[in-house]
Amino acid sequence: MRLPVRLARRGLAIGIDIGGTKVAAGVVDGEGRILAELYRDTPGHDPREVEQVIVSLVRDLSAEFKVLSVGIGAAGWMDRSGSTVLFSPHLAWRNEPVRMNLEKLLHRRVAVSNDADAAAWAEFRFGAGVGQDRLVCITLGTGIGGGIVIDGRIERGNWGVAGEFGHQIIVPQGHRCECGNRGCWEQYASGNAVGREARELAAANSPVAQEWLRAAGGDPDRITGAIVTALAREGDTASINLLEDIGEWLGLGLANLAAALDPGMFVIGGGLSEAGDLLLGPARSAFNRNLTGRGFRPAAPIERAALGSKAGLIGAADLSRVTAWR
Numbered sequence: 001m002r003l004p005v006r007l008a009r010r011g012l013a014i015g016i017d018i019g020g021t022k023v024a025a026g027v028v029d030g031e032g033r034i035l036a037e038l039y040r041d042t043p044g045h046d047p048r049e050v051e052q053v054i055v056s057l058v059r060d061l062s063a064e065f066k067v068l069s070v071g072i073g074a075a076g077w078m079d080r081s082g083s084t085v086l087f088s089p090h091l092a093w094r095n096e097p098v099r100m101n102l103e104k105l106l107h108r109r110v111a112v113s114n115d116a117d118a119a120a121w122a123e124f125r126f127g128a129g130v131g132q133d134r135l136v137c138i139t140l141g142t143g144i145g146g147g148i149v150i151d152g153r154i155e156r157g158n159w160g161v162a163g164e165f166g167h168q169i170i171v172p173q174g175h176r177c178e179c180g181n182r183g184c185w186e187q188y189a190s191g192n193a194v195g196r197e198a199r200e201l202a203a204a205n206s207p208v209a210q211e212w213l214r215a216a217g218g219d220p221d222r223i224t225g226a227i228v229t230a231l232a233r234e235g236d237t238a239s240i241n242l243l244e245d246i247g248e249w250l251g252l253g254l255a256n257l258a259a260a261l262d263p264g265m266f267v268i269g270g271g272l273s274e275a276g277d278l279l280l281g282p283a284r285s286a287f288n289r290n291l292t293g294r295g296f297r298p299a300a301p302i303e304r305a306a307l308g309s310k311a312g313l314i315g316a317a318d319l320s321r322v323t324a325w326r
Helices: 002-010 047-062 098-106 115-126 191-203 207-215 225-233 237-261 271-275 277-290 308-324
Strands: 012-018 022-028 034-041 067-074 085-087 094-096 109-114 134-140 144-150 265-269 302-304
Touching: 012 047, 012 115, 012 308, 022 047, 022 308, 034 047, 034 308, 047 067, 047 098, 067 098, 067 115, 067 308, 098 109, 109 115, 109 308, 115 134, 115 144, 115 265, 115 308, 134 237, 134 271, 191 207, 191 225, 191 237, 191 271, 207 225, 207 237, 225 237, 225 271, 225 277, 237 265, 237 277, 265 277, 271 277, 277 302
Parallel strands: 012 067, 067 109, 134 265, 265 302
Antiparallel strands: 012 022, 022 034, 085 094, 134 144
């Protein structure tokens, strides 16, 4: 991978990050800088509509820039080759040959990747993980996503679905997860977990929930992880304490991953990472307490992601540029 990464600095690429409500597209140079951006609403459940939105964005951006390749980042499972989307929760892609379809429409090289993989690659190339050979990136949002970079390449596993860290079972017979299992890590250390815990306290009329209720207009169902995070940053004690609890679960899961993967660094991104050290401080403490071989081995640093919400777009573009030079 070292040769293509060097060559990748030569051309511009378009990165497209497909979310549940918004499709973001941008022209990205070889240093990870975004030169122009466009947005569209995410279409419904017709794969052809999704393709047409992508084509429209690429054509509009290509009118101003000479573009080498296009990278697509979306939630879901991709096959190992990156040619077929096996399943995407936001879109109607089910065993869809997305790369072939888009290359025919765009007449350019197209790379398709999981959005967490794209974010991990961006942090490895241009963000908090620069200089690391082995990196694990964790995205904390609605659930927990992840990407693994080993020796300058994304590790996707044998079937293409590695990195689903949020579904390690951390509490047997615990909270039910959308995946169908119980006790998945993302039920304890994600933005959704913060919101659920706060809503349960508010519904029970707990005195610690009064600030959350005020911020949510008195409706417990409107309390979210983002509200708790914002209040914690303003100094609300109950919010800080709740993030400490979530940080403990985060650190425990990271210790499990360190035992399996032994990375040189963990990079934490996603919306919940906005809490900064209010979350990562407790996570580091729990990680160090639970790390296998503690006291006789180095402990991987746990750092906040540097590229924020743009990481997926930047990483998708750069991965397409690397693919184009193969």
